[in-house]
Amino acid sequence: xxxxxxPIKGLxxxxxxAFLAASSATMSLYMAPQLVKTPLDVDSATVATGxxxxxxxxxxxxxxxxxxxxxxxxxxxxxxxxxxSDSNKITMQSAVLLQRDDRPGERGTVNATxxxxxxxxxxxxxxxxxxxxxxxxxxxxxxxxxxxxxxxKFPFDVEKRSYPYFDTTTRRSQDVQFDGETNINGLDVYxxxxxxxxxxxxxxxxxxxxxxxxxxxxxxxxxxxxxxxxELLVEPTxxxxxxxxxxxxxxxxxTANDPSAVTIVEMSPExxxxxxxxxxxxxxESKRLIDWAETYGPVLLGLAGLSAFALGVGVCCRPRPPGxxxxxx
Numbered sequence: 290x291x292x293x294x295x296p297i298k299g300l301x302x303x304x305x306x307a308f309l310a311a312s313s314a315t316m317s318l319y320m321a322p323q324l325v326k327t328p329l330d331v332d333s334a335t336v337a338t339g340x341x342x343x344x345x346x347x348x349x350x351x352x353x354x355x356x357x358x359x360x361x362x363x364x365x366x367x368x369x370x371x372x373x374s375d376s377n378k379i380t381m382q383s384a385v386l387l388q389r390d391d392r393p394g395e396r397g398t399v400n401a402t403x404x405x406x407x408x409x410x411x412x413x414x415x416x417x418x419x420x421x422x423x424x425x426x427x428x429x430x431x432x433x434x435x436x437x438x439x440x441x442k443f444p445f446d447v448e449k450r451s452y453p454y455f456d457t458t459t460r461r462s463q464d465v466q467f468d469g470e471t472n473i474n475g476l477d478v479y480x481x482x483x484x485x486x487x488x489x490x491x492x493x494x495x496x497x498x499x500x501x502x503x504x505x506x507x508x509x510x511x512x513x514x515x516x517x518x519x520e521l522l523v524e525p526t527x528x529x530x531x532x533x534x535x536x537x538x539x540x541x542x543x544t545a546n547d548p549s550a551v552t553i554v555e556m557s558p559e560x561x562x563x564x565x566x567x568x569x570x571x572x573x574e575s576k577r578l579i580d581w582a583e584t585y586g587p588v589l590l591g592l593a594g595l596s597a598f599a600l601g602v603g604v605c606c607r608p609r610p611p612g613x614x615x616x617x618x
């Protein structure tokens with residue numbers, strides 16, 4: 290290597306170091322924020338299973354109050370992204386179908402709900418424009434419903450605190466409480482729990498006392514009540530819900546604590562193993578991308594840039610040997 294090439298190689302190393310340092314800053318300031326957003330290609334199907342106690346609506350129509358127990362059930366949920374959605378907001382639609390597996394076709398459908406809302410892609414909090422909606426019947430239009438809490442997802446970088454979480458039955462939010470840390474399929478997660486006290490949904494049904502299993506022939510007006518306990522396991526970096534189960538009880542009663550209450554549905558379905566595996570894997574992949582964009586990538590590029598820069602400066606500042614001496618004639 291000639292002495293003339295040393296400064297050139299040194300300057301080249303300095304340039305490489307500056308480029309790597311700039312790349313580190315670019316990854317941290319530009320690439321990472323693009324990843325810390327709910328993706329616009331969400332299209333997931335989940336399955337929850339269990340057994341339930343169900344009011345037999347077919348028997349009720351015929352004048353018989355009959356409650357079936359230990360009915361195998363399946364809760365199917367399809368979540369998709371709809372319009373309007375852009376770089377800042379996302380509109381999500383959740384279609385949920387509750388089926389009893391002991392009856393074929395439409396006879397097995399217990400209820401179905403389509404929930405739609407628009408949220409901030411970073412915070413996961415709902416937006417007022419457009420207003421969300423909930424549809425419960427195919428032959429009726431959806432009701433406009435303002436969503437005021439989280440739904441389907443938590444914000445990125447979840448904290449160990451309570452969050453408002455929206456319930457589609459009560460159509461309002463209630464705090465879901467942080468309840469510790471745990472692990473599922475090797476993934477560290479936060480556990481959140483929400484308890485909803487008996488709530489009058491506004492539904493009413495007046496039938497003769499005998500229909501309700503009560504002595505007498507007078508008409509008795511029953512109110513429809515709902516209570517629930519929701520448990521969610523959340524990956525804290527991405528805010529992804531990787532596991533969930535709900536203990537739900539809906540019943541007819543004259544009061545919330547009516548001893549003669551008649552169960553409409555009582556169940557505790559939870560996501561099946563295949564769904565949990567898929568949710569965990571998706572969260573792991575998203576977490577890895579965010580960790581590389583926010584931490585590992587910038588740090589490695591920054592260290593490589595500093596090393597190249599320091600080496601280049603060292604080469605440029607290295608003393609050069611004296612040139613050849615020429616004899617005088």
